[in-house]
Amino acid sequence: MSQTIADINAKIKAGKAKVLTATELKSLVVDIGVTQAAKQVDVIVTGTFEPMESSGAILNLGHTDPPIKIRTCWIDGVPAYAGFGAVDIYLGATQEADPSDESPQYRGGGHAIADLIAGKTLTFKAIGHPNDCYPRANFETTITKESINQFYLFNPRNLYQNFIVGVNGGEETLYTYLGPLQPRLGNAVYSNPGAISPLWNDPDLQLIGIGTRIFMGGGIGYVAWEGTQHFPLQKRLENRTPIGPAATLALIGDAKQMTAEWVRGCYFRNYGASLMMGVAVPLPVINEEVVARAAVLDEELVAPVIDFSIPRRVRPIFGSVSYAQLKSGKITIAGSTVRTAPLASLHLSEEAAKTLKDWILKAEFTLTEPVAMLPCDRAFLPQDVRGF
Incomplete structure (x- = not known):
């Protein structure tokens, strides 16, 4: 089967589009397989609600x-x-x-x-x-x-495709952008919501591009560019998902449309202020391959466990763990059981996807063709002291 975004939008406007959240799609694939599931969906809706530190607002007074x-x-x-x-x-x-x-x-x-x-x-x-x-x-x-006059968010780096798990192998509590990390591997914190998150479901950026319309903070936004620290060349598993921080997106959206439910200020003790925001991204099912990629489960996604007690750019890694392990509430590190907690709201990540699904079913939201695809050849450059 194959169809275009124009075909899908025609179905949306006619009230005939079949729309599933990423969670619903994954369950359907488990039950009936990729081929049959692809016949039962036109749009897959992904979502997240997490801290998005590299964000800000442009205002004209x-x-x-x-x-x-x-x-x-x-x-x-x-x-x-x-x-x-x-x-x-x-x-x-x-x-x-x-x-x-x-x-x-x-x-x-x-x-x-x-x-x-x-x-x-x-x-x-x-x-x-x-x-x-x-x-x-x-x-x-x-x-x-x-x-x-104008009040819109222009966020240089949102929606990490993957991120890290933070732990602390030292003797003192550390206050980080992941929140407090307890000493002697007292806890482990992860920020990505896992398999429902947008870029996991389009790992090679074949659908999401510049101009993709999204749900952003309760209003409508767009993918504006590659995000800062965009690193699509990260090592990947056979299912094409990255083993650590990889692709990112720059987003833009009218803040006057946004709502307090989906945009919240937050503060990390002894680290600083940030912003929590809900984002949902629709994926058009233009062929069966889209469903195959989006069928990936938390058991098939991994993140590196990083020791923050070493204050260097490259920190020690205690191997990798799956998002299914993280969501179970505990992981094993060096023979010790360590409790885990998400920085993202798993509930609100699902709710963001459900909200956009409802908009699409009501024909209040249609999909857009990217005007350009995002680069997939960006390396990640460190910064060092150089001579003058």
Whole structure:
């Protein structure tokens, strides 16, 4: 069987498309096999809800009277970048509030972004660069998502195809981007939700490309480019899934459409602020091979177990474990049983996929053809001190 995205969209608009979440598709394949399952699905919906640290929002404040060219600014006490345009700014998710500000120290850009999406009113302060075009020296006001022009998320790195499992073989608790890691292998933390996550189900990026329409934070977004640290050349198993961090995506979406349910600020103790977001990506079943790739199970996916107690770029590895083992709640490392916990919400990852499935079944969402495919030849370059 084969069909085009246009064929699938025609079915969606006619209310005849057969749509399954990745979890439903995998169960169906187990029951009846790839060939028969491929006859019963037009769209497979993948999803995740996890920390997406390399994220941020672009905002256009609109011009003041007299006009200002913003040099430095703060949104709810969190510094934002103002190095382009007069009133265009970028608020990074991991940027933290200034210690001298009245905002709590655990607050960062992810919280401010989530609060704006939730409809809250936030303070805005700016220092200008006075000149003949923009004479104003400073400005203070309050803003909401309705009182500014553009407000969209542009996230340079989201949706890791795979990631690591963090452990701590040392003697002291470590506070990391995976949360606290207890000493003497006291716990293991993983961040990828496993087999339902988007890029596991399209391992060679044959479907997802630049221009792919997605569910992003409760609204509609798009794949904008390859993500930073995009590393499709990672070593892979026979099923084409990577053994460690591999492909990533850069995403863009209108934050004014997004909802508080799907975008939340978060803070990692002694590490910093971040952003949790729900994303769902539809995969068009254009042939049987799509179903074969998406049938991959947690038992068939592995991640490396990394010891954070060694503070180097390349850390010791305690081998690899499957996502089925991780989701069981415990793994074995060096003969010891270690409890595991996900950083991603497995429940909300499923709910993101179910939400997009519902949109498609109601013909509120159609699929797009990528305007270009993502590169599959990117190496991963380290950074070292070089001479001048």
